Amino acid sequence: MMRRPFVVSGIVWHEVELKVGYVNTVMMEDILNEHLQLSHYGNGLQGGFAFIFIAARPDQTIQEEKIIYSRKKKELYIQTRLPYELVEQYERPQVLQLMAATYLRTIQRFDQLKIKDFNHQQFAKDVQALFEAQGWLVSEKASYGSEP
Amino acid sequence: MNVVLRAPKVETEILSPERKPPPWKGWFFLLFIAGIVGLVAQWQEMDFLEPDTEGKPKLAQKRQKKLEKLLKEFDEAEQYALKAAQNGYYPCYNCGADKQIYLYARQVWYYGSTRKKEMGRYGTTLQERNLLYVVEYKGDIGECQRRELIQIFNYPTLPENVARAKPLIRPPGNKIDH
Numbered sequence: 001m002m003r004r005p006f007v008v009s010g011i012v013w014h015e016v017e018l019k020v021g022y023v024n025t026v027m028m029e030d031i032l033n034e035h036l037q038l039s040h041y042g043n044g045l046q047g048g049f050a051f052i053f054i055a056a057r058p059d060q061t062i063q064e065e066k067i068i069y070s071r072k073k074k075e076l077y078i079q080t081r082l083p084y085e086l087v088e089q090y091e092r093p094q095v096l097q098l099m100a101a102t103y104l105r106t107i108q109r110f111d112q113l114k115i116k117d118f119n120h121q122q123f124a125k126d127v128q129a130l131f132e133a134q135g136w137l138v139s140e141k142a143s144y145g146s147e148p
Numbered sequence: 149m150n151v152v153l154r155a156p157k158v159e160t161e162i163l164s165p166e167r168k169p170p171p172w173k174g175w176f177f178l179l180f181i182a183g184i185v186g187l188v189a190q191w192q193e194m195d196f197l198e199p200d201t202e203g204k205p206k207l208a209q210k211r212q213k214k215l216e217k218l219l220k221e222f223d224e225a226e227q228y229a230l231k232a233a234q235n236g237y238y239p240c241y242n243c244g245a246d247k248q249i250y251l252y253a254r255q256v257w258y259y260g261s262t263r264k265k266e267m268g269r270y271g272t273t274l275q276e277r278n279l280l281y282v283v284e285y286k287g288d289i290g291e292c293q294r295r296e297l298i299q300i301f302n303y304p305t306l307p308e309n310v311a312r313a314k315p316l317i318r319p320p321g322n323k324i325d326h
Contacts, residue, residue: 003278009233011281017231021280022253026234060286062224 002048002075006032011063011079012055016087019095020055028099035130036123044118047075051106053099054081069113076115080106100136104128225263225289227296229256230279230321238277240320249320255308258321259299261292297326 008029010020038045054063066079110120131137200206232251240249285295309315
Protein backbone atom coordinates (compact mmCIF):
# COMPACT_ATOMS: atom_id res chain seq x y z
CA MET A 1 0.00 0.00 0.00
CA MET A 2 1.42 3.37 -0.99
CA ARG A 3 1.54 6.27 1.44
CA ARG A 4 -1.30 7.98 -0.46
CA PRO A 5 -3.56 6.69 -3.25
CA PHE A 6 -1.93 9.11 -5.70
CA VAL A 7 1.80 9.61 -5.35
CA VAL A 8 3.71 12.06 -7.52
CA SER A 9 7.46 12.37 -7.25
CA GLY A 10 10.59 12.83 -9.29
CA ILE A 11 14.08 11.78 -10.23
CA VAL A 12 15.68 15.04 -11.17
CA TRP A 13 18.97 16.54 -12.20
CA HIS A 14 19.92 19.06 -9.52
CA GLU A 15 19.87 22.01 -11.93
CA VAL A 16 16.14 21.62 -12.52
CA GLU A 17 15.27 20.28 -9.09
CA LEU A 18 13.14 23.30 -8.16
CA LYS A 19 11.27 23.40 -11.43
CA VAL A 20 9.96 19.85 -11.10
CA GLY A 21 10.16 18.87 -7.45
CA TYR A 22 8.56 20.15 -4.27
CA VAL A 23 6.00 22.73 -5.40
CA ASN A 24 4.93 21.05 -8.64
CA THR A 25 5.05 17.43 -7.55
CA VAL A 26 3.41 18.20 -4.22
CA MET A 27 0.73 20.36 -5.83
CA MET A 28 -0.13 17.71 -8.39
CA GLU A 29 -0.21 14.98 -5.76
CA ASP A 30 -2.44 17.04 -3.47
CA ILE A 31 -4.88 18.01 -6.21
CA LEU A 32 -5.25 14.42 -7.40
CA ASN A 33 -5.80 13.10 -3.88
CA GLU A 34 -8.26 15.85 -3.00
CA HIS A 35 -10.44 15.48 -6.07
CA LEU A 36 -10.24 11.89 -7.23
CA GLN A 37 -10.67 8.51 -5.62
CA LEU A 38 -9.11 5.52 -7.30
CA SER A 39 -11.82 3.26 -5.88
CA HIS A 40 -14.39 5.06 -8.06
CA TYR A 41 -12.84 3.43 -11.10
CA GLY A 42 -12.76 -0.11 -9.75
CA ASN A 43 -10.46 -2.17 -7.57
CA GLY A 44 -7.64 -2.50 -10.08
CA LEU A 45 -5.53 0.20 -8.45
CA GLN A 46 -6.66 -0.01 -4.89
CA GLY A 47 -3.05 -0.23 -3.68
CA GLY A 48 -2.10 3.13 -5.22
CA PHE A 49 -0.73 4.82 -8.27
CA ALA A 50 2.74 6.38 -8.23
CA PHE A 51 3.88 8.61 -11.05
CA ILE A 52 7.54 9.58 -11.17
CA PHE A 53 8.78 12.31 -13.48
CA ILE A 54 12.32 11.90 -14.73
CA ALA A 55 13.97 15.22 -15.52
CA ALA A 56 17.45 14.16 -16.54
CA ARG A 57 19.81 15.45 -19.21
CA PRO A 58 19.68 13.53 -22.50
CA ASP A 59 23.10 11.99 -21.82
CA GLN A 60 21.86 10.61 -18.52
CA THR A 61 20.58 7.28 -19.63
CA ILE A 62 20.78 5.60 -16.27
CA GLN A 63 17.17 6.44 -15.45
CA GLU A 64 14.79 4.58 -17.66
CA GLU A 65 11.11 4.87 -18.31
CA LYS A 66 9.24 2.12 -16.55
CA ILE A 67 5.79 0.80 -15.95
CA ILE A 68 5.36 -1.69 -13.16
CA TYR A 69 2.01 -3.07 -12.19
CA SER A 70 1.63 -5.42 -9.26
CA ARG A 71 -1.46 -7.56 -9.61
CA LYS A 72 -0.98 -8.79 -6.08
CA LYS A 73 -0.76 -5.36 -4.46
CA LYS A 74 -2.88 -3.67 -7.15
CA GLU A 75 -0.29 -0.93 -7.38
CA LEU A 76 0.88 0.89 -10.45
CA TYR A 77 4.28 2.57 -10.67
CA ILE A 78 5.19 4.65 -13.69
CA GLN A 79 8.46 6.43 -14.43
CA THR A 80 8.29 8.80 -17.39
CA ARG A 81 10.79 11.20 -18.86
CA LEU A 82 10.06 14.87 -19.36
CA PRO A 83 11.69 16.50 -22.38
CA TYR A 84 14.71 17.97 -20.67
CA GLU A 85 15.31 20.79 -23.14
CA LEU A 86 11.81 22.10 -22.41
CA VAL A 87 12.23 21.76 -18.68
CA GLU A 88 15.40 23.81 -18.99
CA GLN A 89 13.68 26.51 -21.02
CA TYR A 90 10.44 26.75 -19.08
CA GLU A 91 9.69 28.43 -15.82
CA ARG A 92 8.14 26.40 -13.04
CA PRO A 93 4.45 27.09 -13.93
CA GLN A 94 5.10 26.03 -17.53
CA VAL A 95 6.91 22.93 -16.33
CA LEU A 96 3.81 22.08 -14.32
CA GLN A 97 1.80 22.24 -17.54
CA LEU A 98 4.36 20.01 -19.19
CA MET A 99 4.05 17.57 -16.30
CA ALA A 100 0.27 17.62 -16.48
CA ALA A 101 0.29 16.94 -20.22
CA THR A 102 2.79 14.10 -19.75
CA TYR A 103 0.71 12.62 -16.96
CA LEU A 104 -2.47 12.78 -19.00
CA ARG A 105 -0.85 11.40 -22.14
CA THR A 106 0.48 8.47 -20.15
CA ILE A 107 -2.79 7.53 -18.50
CA GLN A 108 -4.61 7.82 -21.80
CA ARG A 109 -2.59 4.76 -22.81
CA PHE A 110 -3.68 2.72 -19.82
CA ASP A 111 -5.72 0.40 -22.03
CA GLN A 112 -2.41 -1.11 -23.16
CA LEU A 113 -1.72 -2.19 -19.60
CA LYS A 114 -4.91 -4.24 -19.43
CA ILE A 115 -5.50 -3.61 -15.77
CA LYS A 116 -8.48 -5.63 -14.69
CA ASP A 117 -11.33 -3.92 -12.92
CA PHE A 118 -10.26 -0.36 -13.66
CA ASN A 119 -12.22 2.07 -15.79
CA HIS A 120 -9.22 3.77 -17.35
CA GLN A 121 -11.23 5.75 -19.89
CA GLN A 122 -13.32 7.46 -17.22
CA PHE A 123 -10.21 7.98 -15.13
CA ALA A 124 -8.42 9.71 -18.02
CA LYS A 125 -11.47 11.89 -18.66
CA ASP A 126 -11.68 12.93 -15.01
CA VAL A 127 -7.98 13.69 -14.81
CA GLN A 128 -8.21 15.76 -17.97
CA ALA A 129 -11.17 17.71 -16.57
CA LEU A 130 -9.36 18.22 -13.29
CA PHE A 131 -6.15 19.44 -14.92
CA GLU A 132 -8.09 21.74 -17.23
CA ALA A 133 -9.95 23.19 -14.26
CA GLN A 134 -6.57 23.91 -12.67
CA GLY A 135 -5.47 25.63 -15.86
CA TRP A 136 -2.67 23.15 -16.35
CA LEU A 137 -3.52 21.97 -19.83
CA VAL A 138 -4.41 25.21 -21.61
CA SER A 139 -1.16 26.46 -23.07
CA GLU A 140 0.45 23.07 -22.90
CA LYS A 141 -1.71 21.84 -25.76
CA ALA A 142 -0.38 24.61 -27.95
CA SER A 143 3.23 24.53 -26.91
CA TYR A 144 3.90 20.85 -26.50
CA GLY A 145 1.44 19.19 -28.80
CA SER A 146 -0.99 16.40 -28.23
CA GLU A 147 -1.24 12.69 -28.72
CA PRO A 148 -0.10 11.80 -32.28
CA MET B 149 9.79 -73.88 0.53
CA ASN B 150 10.15 -73.70 -3.22
CA VAL B 151 13.28 -75.01 -4.82
CA VAL B 152 14.15 -73.76 -8.25
CA LEU B 153 16.30 -75.98 -10.29
CA ARG B 154 18.55 -74.29 -12.84
CA ALA B 155 19.93 -75.95 -15.89
CA PRO B 156 23.74 -76.08 -15.93
CA LYS B 157 25.40 -73.44 -18.10
CA VAL B 158 26.64 -74.69 -21.41
CA GLU B 159 29.32 -72.84 -23.33
CA THR B 160 28.08 -72.81 -26.90
CA GLU B 161 31.06 -70.99 -28.37
CA ILE B 162 34.65 -71.69 -27.69
CA LEU B 163 37.01 -69.07 -28.98
CA SER B 164 40.43 -70.00 -29.92
CA PRO B 165 43.22 -68.06 -28.11
CA GLU B 166 44.04 -66.26 -31.40
CA ARG B 167 40.52 -64.82 -31.92
CA LYS B 168 39.87 -63.70 -28.34
CA PRO B 169 40.27 -59.87 -28.03
CA PRO B 170 42.61 -58.66 -25.31
CA PRO B 171 40.60 -57.81 -22.15
CA TRP B 172 41.79 -54.11 -22.02
CA LYS B 173 40.54 -53.36 -25.53
CA GLY B 174 36.87 -53.25 -24.50
CA TRP B 175 37.65 -50.98 -21.56
CA PHE B 176 39.69 -48.68 -23.77
CA PHE B 177 36.81 -48.42 -26.21
CA LEU B 178 34.35 -47.63 -23.42
CA LEU B 179 36.69 -45.01 -21.96
CA PHE B 180 37.10 -43.45 -25.39
CA ILE B 181 33.32 -43.19 -25.89
CA ALA B 182 32.87 -41.81 -22.37
CA GLY B 183 35.59 -39.24 -23.07
CA ILE B 184 33.86 -38.06 -26.24
CA VAL B 185 30.50 -37.84 -24.48
CA GLY B 186 32.12 -35.95 -21.59
CA LEU B 187 33.81 -33.49 -23.89
CA VAL B 188 30.60 -32.75 -25.75
CA ALA B 189 28.75 -32.29 -22.48
CA GLN B 190 31.49 -30.02 -21.16
CA TRP B 191 31.46 -27.83 -24.27
CA GLN B 192 27.71 -27.60 -24.07
CA GLU B 193 27.97 -26.45 -20.46
CA MET B 194 30.83 -24.08 -21.27
CA ASP B 195 28.65 -21.65 -23.12
CA PHE B 196 30.92 -18.91 -21.79
CA LEU B 197 33.52 -19.90 -24.36
CA GLU B 198 33.35 -20.10 -28.11
CA PRO B 199 35.98 -20.70 -30.78
CA ASP B 200 37.39 -17.73 -32.67
CA THR B 201 38.20 -17.79 -36.40
CA GLU B 202 41.38 -19.77 -35.72
CA GLY B 203 39.60 -22.21 -33.46
CA LYS B 204 41.11 -20.81 -30.29
CA PRO B 205 38.72 -20.34 -27.36
CA LYS B 206 37.46 -16.82 -26.78
CA LEU B 207 34.86 -15.27 -24.49
CA ALA B 208 31.34 -16.05 -25.67
CA GLN B 209 29.50 -13.09 -27.16
CA LYS B 210 26.84 -12.93 -24.48
CA ARG B 211 29.51 -12.94 -21.73
CA GLN B 212 31.42 -10.24 -23.57
CA LYS B 213 28.26 -8.13 -23.78
CA LYS B 214 27.54 -8.66 -20.10
CA LEU B 215 31.07 -7.52 -19.25
CA GLU B 216 30.68 -4.40 -21.38
CA LYS B 217 27.33 -3.65 -19.75
CA LEU B 218 28.80 -3.96 -16.26
CA LEU B 219 31.82 -1.84 -17.19
CA LYS B 220 29.47 0.79 -18.56
CA GLU B 221 27.68 0.85 -15.23
CA PHE B 222 30.97 1.82 -13.58
CA ASP B 223 31.26 4.77 -15.97
CA GLU B 224 27.65 5.87 -15.69
CA ALA B 225 27.13 5.96 -11.97
CA GLU B 226 25.31 8.65 -10.03
CA GLN B 227 25.95 10.56 -6.85
CA TYR B 228 22.61 11.66 -5.51
CA ALA B 229 20.79 13.19 -2.60
CA LEU B 230 17.47 12.06 -1.25
CA LYS B 231 15.66 15.17 -0.15
CA ALA B 232 12.45 15.69 1.77
CA ALA B 233 9.71 16.13 -0.82
CA GLN B 234 7.52 17.96 1.71
CA ASN B 235 7.72 19.27 5.23
CA GLY B 236 7.26 16.46 7.71
CA TYR B 237 8.81 13.88 9.97
CA TYR B 238 11.42 11.53 8.57
CA PRO B 239 13.39 8.69 10.19
CA CYS B 240 16.64 9.79 11.79
CA TYR B 241 19.60 7.52 12.49
CA ASN B 242 21.81 10.25 13.93
CA CYS B 243 19.47 11.95 16.37
CA GLY B 244 20.37 10.03 19.52
CA ALA B 245 17.27 8.89 21.35
CA ASP B 246 14.97 10.60 18.85
CA LYS B 247 14.04 8.32 16.03
CA GLN B 248 12.51 11.01 13.86
CA ILE B 249 13.43 14.44 12.66
CA TYR B 250 11.30 17.22 11.20
CA LEU B 251 12.58 18.19 7.76
CA TYR B 252 11.45 21.01 5.56
CA ALA B 253 11.02 20.37 1.86
CA ARG B 254 14.40 20.36 0.04
CA GLN B 255 16.37 19.45 3.14
CA VAL B 256 18.77 16.56 2.72
CA TRP B 257 17.88 13.22 4.25
CA TYR B 258 20.57 11.07 2.65
CA TYR B 259 23.57 11.15 0.33
CA GLY B 260 24.46 8.15 -1.76
CA SER B 261 26.00 6.93 -4.94
CA THR B 262 25.06 4.05 -7.13
CA ARG B 263 25.92 2.44 -10.42
CA LYS B 264 22.50 0.85 -10.42
CA LYS B 265 19.49 2.79 -11.51
CA GLU B 266 17.29 4.35 -8.90
CA MET B 267 14.90 1.47 -9.40
CA GLY B 268 17.69 -1.03 -8.95
CA ARG B 269 18.71 0.63 -5.73
CA TYR B 270 15.36 1.37 -4.17
CA GLY B 271 12.66 -0.34 -6.14
CA THR B 272 9.51 1.67 -5.70
CA THR B 273 10.06 2.42 -2.04
CA LEU B 274 11.37 5.98 -2.37
CA GLN B 275 7.97 7.38 -3.08
CA GLU B 276 6.55 5.67 -0.05
CA ARG B 277 9.12 7.55 2.01
CA ASN B 278 8.26 10.86 0.41
CA LEU B 279 11.74 11.60 -0.85
CA LEU B 280 12.87 13.22 -4.04
CA TYR B 281 15.83 11.63 -5.84
CA VAL B 282 18.14 14.47 -6.87
CA VAL B 283 21.10 13.56 -9.07
CA GLU B 284 24.03 15.76 -8.12
CA TYR B 285 26.75 14.21 -10.25
CA LYS B 286 26.93 11.68 -13.03
CA GLY B 287 30.09 9.86 -14.04
CA ASP B 288 32.64 7.31 -12.97
CA ILE B 289 31.66 5.34 -9.84
CA GLY B 290 34.93 6.17 -8.10
CA GLU B 291 34.32 9.88 -8.52
CA CYS B 292 30.71 9.46 -7.41
CA GLN B 293 31.78 7.72 -4.21
CA ARG B 294 34.40 10.40 -3.58
CA ARG B 295 31.77 13.12 -3.92
CA GLU B 296 29.34 11.20 -1.74
CA LEU B 297 31.95 11.04 0.99
CA ILE B 298 32.66 14.77 0.73
CA GLN B 299 28.94 15.54 0.91
CA ILE B 300 28.42 13.35 3.96
CA PHE B 301 31.41 14.76 5.84
CA ASN B 302 30.50 18.35 4.95
CA TYR B 303 26.87 17.93 5.94
CA PRO B 304 27.40 19.35 9.46
CA THR B 305 28.34 22.69 7.91
CA LEU B 306 25.17 23.00 5.83
CA PRO B 307 23.06 25.98 6.96
CA GLU B 308 20.04 23.71 7.43
CA ASN B 309 22.04 21.65 9.91
CA VAL B 310 23.89 24.49 11.64
CA ALA B 311 20.51 26.10 12.37
CA ARG B 312 19.44 23.13 14.49
CA ALA B 313 19.67 23.19 18.27
CA LYS B 314 21.67 19.97 18.02
CA PRO B 315 23.45 19.75 14.66
CA LEU B 316 23.83 16.27 13.27
CA ILE B 317 27.14 14.64 12.43
CA ARG B 318 25.78 13.35 9.14
CA PRO B 319 22.48 13.44 7.21
CA PRO B 320 19.54 11.89 9.07
CA GLY B 321 19.33 8.95 6.69
CA ASN B 322 23.05 8.06 6.53
CA LYS B 323 23.69 5.47 9.23
CA ILE B 324 27.44 5.49 8.66
CA ASP B 325 30.04 7.75 7.06
CA HIS B 326 30.24 5.81 3.83
